[in-house]
Amino acid sequence: MKTAHKLADKKLHEAAASSPSELGTPNGLSESERRTYARIPVKIDHVPSDLFGQPGAEDKLFGPKADDIEIPLWTCFPEAVEDVKPVRKGRRSRLSGKEEVLLFLRYNYARYRLGGLLAGQLKRATLGRAKQMVVWYDRAMEARADLVRANLALVLAMAKRTRIPNVDFGEVVSEGNMALLRAVEKFDAERGFKFSTYGCRAILKSFNRMATKTGQYRQRFPAEYDPAMEKSDYDTKRHEFQQADTIETVRDILVVNRAQLTDIERTVVMERFAMNPAGRRMTLAEVGKMVGLTNERVRQIQGCALGKLRKALSEEFAGPQVA
Helix, strand or coil, X not given: CHHHHHHHHHHHHHHHHXXXXXXXXXXXXXXXXXXHHHHCCCCCCCCCCHHHHCCCHHHHHHCCCCCCCCCCEEECCCCCCCCCCCEEECCCCCCCHHHHHHHHHHHHHHHHHHHHHHHHHXXXXXXXXXXXXHHHHHHHHHHHHHHHHHCHHHHHHHHHCCCCCCCCHHHHHHHHHHHHHHHHHHCCHHHCCCHHHHHHHHHHHHHHHHHHHXXXXXXXXXXXXXXXXXXXXXXXXXXXXXXXXHHHHHHHHHHHCCCCCCHHHHHHHHHHCCCCCCCCCCCHHHHXXXXXXXXXXXXXXXXXXXXXXXXHHHHHHHCCCCC
């Protein structure tokens, strides 16, 4: 019976995938229904069960007499340190085996019904079928949310047992949450196993894949990205090069005396701008004592000498004039 269901589901998905039409939005949906309808994917998978083909399956799972399940809620703070314990809201800490099976049957039956409606909607979109798809999609998402909330503690427990170098604890928890979602979608509750057995293994495998990818990334990129190191120093290096080149040019002009400076002007410039053998910059008073002039007179000579140097530099960098 279960094999027959699998073959029927396979043919159903193949027909939906081969259909060239897209899932159009029929007129008549409310704004909230339209938003929900737009989130429905064009392919729906589910874990089959013999119950789905039996009469009264919908009433048993979603009818007025269906069992109410109290979901144990957990609150954890992944951005905090690893030693923080999750806070349990309510008296219950976990689902019973019967409740867990019932939740998974509800989730997969809702996907089963949604997949059947989707195949017909892809061929010819109708308003009535679209409204039913919205109802079953909401039921599927509600059942999945209940299953995830009831098992969030598994992610935190496995994350505390895992140490991945150079990976924050919050990232490990996030990867575990994604693995939990994938495990909920694939788990077959009718095999007789608890979901925690399957879910913990799936979460740990996702952590191993994360550690492998992180190790491979570190081998290729051993250093962390630093925006300060990525800043270009081209302008600074260019300025330093031009400054050094200009200083050498000025020295050459002074040595050859292409600016036609007097002896006093050359002495003032070389001593004032540390071009002497000692490499020390002298003050106006010290240069005045050296040449026997006042500070003001030394300043005037310096200004005149710098004007001659600027003219010589302009001629140096301008190059020969072409007639």
